[in-house]
Amino acid sequence: MLDKTYQPQTIEGEIYAAWEKADAFAAGRPERAGAKPFAIVIPPPNVTGSLHMGHALNNTLQDVLVRFERMRGRDVLWQPGTDHAGIATQMVVERQLMERQEPGRRAMGREAFIRRVWQWKEESGNTIVGQLKRLGCSCDWSRLRFTMDDGLSRAVRKVFVDLYRAGLIYKDKRLVNWDPELLTAISDLEVEQIETKGHLWHLRYPIEGTEFDPDNKASYIVVATTRPETMLGDTAVAVHPEDERYKSLVGKNAILPLVGRRIPIVADEYSDPEKGSGAVKITPAHDFNDFDVGRRHGLPMVNVLSPDAKLLLDPNPEFAQGVAPSAELRTTILELNGVFRFAARKLIVERLESQGLIEKIEPYVHTVPHGDRSNAVIEPRLTDQWYVDAATLAKPAIEAVKRGRTTFVPKNWETTYFHWMENIQPWCISRQLWWGHQIPAWYGPDGKAFVAEDEAGAKAEATSHYGKAVALTRDEDVLDTWFSSALWPFSTLGWPDKTPELARYYPTDVLITGFDIIFFWVARMMMMGLDVMEEAPFRDVYIHALVRDEKGQKMSKSKGNVIDPLDLIETYGADALRFTLAAMAAQGRDIKLSASRVEGYRNFATKLWNAARFAEINNCVPRPDFDPATAKVTLNRWIAGESERSLAAVTEALTAFRFNEAAGAIYHFIWHVYCDWYLELCKPILAGGEAEAAETRAMAAFVLDRALVLLHPFMPFVTEELWAERASEKGRPSLLMLAPWPEHRGLADAQADAEIGWLIRLISEVRSVRAEMNVPAGAKVPLVIAGASAETKARVARHEETMLRLARLDKVEFGKPPAGAVQIVLDEATLALPLAG
RNA sequence: GGGCGCGUAGCUCAGCGGUAUGAGCACUGCGUUGACAUCGCAGGGGUCACUGGUUCGAUCCCAGUCGCGCCCACCA
Secondary structure, three states: OOOOOOOHHHHHHHHHHHHHHOOOOOOOOOOOOOOOEEEEEOOOOEOOOOOOHHHHHHHHHHHHHHHHHHHOOOEEEEEOEEEOOHHHHHHHHHHHHHHOOOOOHHHHOHHHHHHHHHHHHHHHOOHHHHHHHHHOOOOOHHHOEEOOOHHHHHHHHHHHHHHHHOOOEEEEEEEEEEEOOOOEEEOHHHEEEEEEEEEEEEEEEEEOOOOOOOOOHHHEEEEEEOOHHHHHHOOEEEEOOOOOOOHHHOOOEEEOOOOOOEEEEEEOOOOOOOOOOOEEEEOOOOOHHHHHHHHHHOOOOOOOEOOOOEEOOOOOOHHHOOOOOOHHHHHHHHHHOOOEHHHHHHHHHHHHHHOOOEEEEEEEEEEEEEEOOOOOEOEEEEEEEEEEOHHHHHHHHHHHHHOOOOEEEOOOHHHHHHHHHHOOOOEEOEEOOOOOOEOOEEEOOOOOEEEOOOHHHHHHHHHHHHOOOOOOEEOOOEEOHHHHHOOHHHHOOOOOOOOHHHHHHOOEEEEEEEHHHHHHHHHHHHHHHHHHHOOOOEEEEEEEOOEEOOOOOEOOOOOOOOOOHHHHHHHHOHHHHHHHHHHHOOOOOOEEOOHHHHHHHHHHHHHHHHHHHHHHHOOOOOOOOOOHHHOOOHHHHHHHHHHHHHHHHHHHHHHOOOHHHHHHHHHHHHHHHHHHHHHHHHHHHHOOOHHHHHHHHHHHHHHHHHHHHHHOOOOHHHHHHHHHHHHOOOOOOOOHHHOOOOOOOOOOOHHHHHHHHHHHHHHHHHHHHHHHOOOOOOOOEEEEEEOOOHHHHHHHHHHHHHHHHHOOEEEEEEOOOOOOOEEEEEOOEEEEEOOOO
16 A cells, blocks of 8 residues: 655665666666667766756756657667866865865875875765766666776877877967966866956057157057056057058057067057057967967067966066166066066056056956966966867868758757857867876977877887987876867767777767857767767757756855755655756756745655555556457546547657656646546546446556656656556566557547546536635535537436536536526536526 | 847746647635545636737737847957
């Protein structure tokens, strides 16, 4: 006998254990001949992370799909794994060292530090796996992978070497986004532009050959800048070629204040006459635009910042370019040297001001680049880094989507994808970190790089290059964490080996992920998949929204508005949380989550539980020999048809990734069709003649089973529990998750629909009138039906008992409506309730 | 500067070219004769942001306005 209420906490763990014990999630289960494969790779969560609402949504949707397809007979592989998350993980461990007042990373040395990170990974790396299990995720855990596994690392090295040999990976000296806090280059995607209040300093640069006089405008040219400290690295001033104000100055030189260097005034269309003073200082080593201008004009690049953003000045500045450094200049240099950039800014401004070299200072709002991890202000810096030729790899990736080989759902994300892919910049993949895949490049004594999958390979190449064995040093940098995740769809399947899994499950069917990593991850998987496997890694890409709090704010620890999915699971059960997330996953909209909604769906689980309890009490057990198509009782024919409609609705919606519609359809069917009406209407039949009662018991059980199956992808625990409970007597397979999805049998019956529809409307109408007229519930009233057809009379005869009970009537009669009665028109008949006004 | 999305019940959201049978929560009334008080039944509550247009008909399609959010972009 089932308990009166459903207690998820007491059974979810056991059920999950039973699934694992039965090996129910393994690819190839259940064994069915000729099953079509269906594969999903999980977006690998950070090893050090713990389950947040975004994971809960993402993985619920995947599990719904995976369970659905498994029940539909597909051979499902849901490939799980975790990501090493280079910067994030390194920061976590570094912070931990600091908190424990242990020696820092550099004091520790590279090897010891990496050992430490691995240790941390072993200790807490599988927290998130346990949490995914708590959610009910049916991944094939026997295939769990980690981006720094031996196998995946081998894939990384091989792809790196192959792309290098194909000229698609190269080393280049360019400006990069430099994070002066983490002391590493980062990619464009890891930079956030943040609107900041600052100032615009208008600086006067004296013209060579004139005596600088603040009152003589001809003696200087004004340039505007938001970063005055970079002026030390200026190597030109640019004006627009058409700008009449400055035409006469082009070709002349300015003298760089404080430094004394002679810098040319050049004409370049980059300069915008509308902006600032119309003349712009050019600092090629510290600004992306200036870098281009510098290249066009062959300007020298003067780096004035050390990696940690301190000014770095040569006390014997060659860059003064022939101007002998005066004593004053030397003092200035010594004073500024090694000063942190923002302090230096202040010093430089003061110094310029004292010399009358500042025309004005305006308040100015502009966007300033910040590192997304460190939150430090990024400095463009000229360094040697490794790059992927993304523009070349992007071409087939664009084609694949244009030709419909891969489809985004919702479709409008394709616009975003195309826009980014068509304007893609070289991808900087080297990071000056320790935690990650070390770049497989070794350098000879003269700095020549030898790229190979291992040191022996590099040595062989070096030996043949130099004609003798030489000492090699390995590149110290590691790869961007997204490099290894870009290979995820095939590296997890065993590539570069030709494994059976790779042949069977690649390309995968669908990727489910959030829009925030379309560029970071989806685009890169497309590029790598097409290049390495020559086939796009997935057929569909389903993009879901972000989960926000109930006020629509992004959840963040600092705001304190984080809803922990594990808390909700603890309180309401995993099923309720899953159902909520699926029901709210409408396409193209953020999800504002509130606990009350979860509570509502917990109640839904209870409702279902009690329907099963009703079935149990009334002995409604599934009969293997029962064929619903042979049902004779109108009510039974009706509910069979209704169950077909919900089957079609759920199947169709899930096939089209409309999770909310699917959830809504099964919810409506179970609660508002099966429970509200069928179970109520079948009570008198169960108490009546044996033949009809037996058929009804069988039908009630048949439809309940169907409901459990349809609901299972959303609420796997409660459905499994009820299935097992009901199965115990009959020896059918007890694992609902391996049961087949129902087939459409064409059970709809128009006559039954009409009759039961009529009955439901009649009862509803009478109830409605009673409520409006404030008739006490205990009071029974008569119903008089006028103009009833023979059919109506027959229907009343068949359902009179039900009508009396559910509409609280004391009798039903035919005849003229009494004067003053409330009348309702239902089909051809008029219902009249003689109620005292 | 480009691009995307959103404004529907008190709140959080579905939905849709044909009178909004909308969902959860909240609210009101009635109800514990055994499936279910973690409940049932019924009810109140919506000029579907605004203005034009297309249409027999618009909340839905189109244009514009207002409000809100997000993404991309090197602007001094």
